[in-house]
Amino acid sequence: MRSTAAIVDLGAMVHNLHHARSLAPKSRTMAVVKANAYGHGAIPVARALESEADALAVACMEEALELRDSGITAPLLVLEGLCQRESLALAAQHQLWLMIHSEHQLAALEQAKLPAPIACWLKVDTGMHRLGFNVAEVNEAYGRLTNCANCAPDIVLTTHFACADEPASHDTHQQIERFNTLAGDFPLARSAANSAAVLAWPESHYQWIRPGYMLYGNSPFNTAVNTAQALRPAMTFGCDVIALRDVKKGQRVGYSGIWQAQRDSVIATLNAGYADGYPRHAQNGTPVLINGHRAPLVGRVSMDMITVDVTDLPPVTPGDTAVLWGPALDVGEVARWADTIGYELTTRMPIRTPRIYR
Numbered sequence: 001m002r003s004t005a006a007i008v009d010l011g012a013m014v015h016n017l018h019h020a021r022s023l024a025p026k027s028r029t030m031a032v033v034k035a036n037a038y039g040h041g042a043i044p045v046a047r048a049l050e051s052e053a054d055a056l057a058v059a060c061m062e063e064a065l066e067l068r069d070s071g072i073t074a075p076l077l078v079l080e081g082l083c084q085r086e087s088l089a090l091a092a093q094h095q096l097w098l099m100i101h102s103e104h105q106l107a108a109l110e111q112a113k114l115p116a117p118i119a120c121w122l123k124v125d126t127g128m129h130r131l132g133f134n135v136a137e138v139n140e141a142y143g144r145l146t147n148c149a150n151c152a153p154d155i156v157l158t159t160h161f162a163c164a165d166e167p168a169s170h171d172t173h174q175q176i177e178r179f180n181t182l183a184g185d186f187p188l189a190r191s192a193a194n195s196a197a198v199l200a201w202p203e204s205h206y207q208w209i210r211p212g213y214m215l216y217g218n219s220p221f222n223t224a225v226n227t228a229q230a231l232r233p234a235m236t237f238g239c240d241v242i243a244l245r246d247v248k249k250g251q252r253v254g255y256s257g258i259w260q261a262q263r264d265s266v267i268a269t270l271n272a273g274y275a276d277g278y279p280r281h282a283q284n285g286t287p288v289l290i291n292g293h294r295a296p297l298v299g300r301v302s303m304d305m306i307t308v309d310v311t312d313l314p315p316v317t318p319g320d321t322a323v324l325w326g327p328a329l330d331v332g333e334v335a336r337w338a339d340t341i342g343y344e345l346t347t348r349m350p351i352r353t354p355r356i357y358r
């Protein structure tokens, strides 16, 4: 078997969920498992977290039905709500909770004939300008929801932050202030906090927190923020060294020859490339762990392989193990070398790379 794999530590996720809970002890916790649980595998992750969380959340109907079909019975919110009227009956049948963020969705709910009412989360746009009713429209939307037989009681008033990952963000203060002002008018449970807000904005915890990324053990902050240190990264993306060669000073390595040896060098070839989930845009110098030692990526990332300069490492031989990210190498650091964020790297982990659970 090819050794390239993403090893997923479900116990680490349960630990991270408990950590989120401990930061917001008065709130209920909705574990976000959208996008195939951020690449970690929606069904195994949902099974591991459903008894620990008060509810789960996914982005869309397809993700929700996948979980229901696999026997997940926990409360399950569809964060985008529905875009097709025909799906409302299915949502009611499967007891999904729906985000209601637009006039279009509200009208569809009012007009539908449903087997049972649906629990609704009413979304207000407090400044992100992506989804949600404007502050001035919420009153009317709330009135219509409470008069709508298809909407279950206990609506949750919700919003989403644009800049919670910037711990000194003025925008987040403003969003919280708007949400507080508004919420004074509605006798509802509230929800605002994503991972960054769970960690850095305690005044935004309200009745429900909605952590996603932190459950997978990674910091949502760009810079190292010590509030994320109690987290345990759940994914270890590993592979093997499959070849070693001596490269003379002046020789180039890999496609387009973008890296040239400045000295006689030892180059290790590893069996993971962009088709396995390693970012093709990772620059020369991106750290890779081989036998636990850091060594720099050199040359272009290929589809199935990468090359690493191991000249300064203790001797490396074929079959030695490499870690591309994991508890000992922050996925966020690797992501910065590829001009992206760890969220993208884990969620883009492709089918070819097996998930191994332990």
Ligand SMILES: *Cc1c(COP(=O)(O)O)cnc(C)c1O
Residues within 6 Å of the ligand: 032, 034, 079, 160, 193, 194, 195, 196, 210, 211, 212, 213, 214, 220
């Ligand atoms: C994805 C998402 C979350 C979770 O965000 P993280 O940064 O992963 O914690 C919370 N709420 C909404 C509406 C989302 O779309």
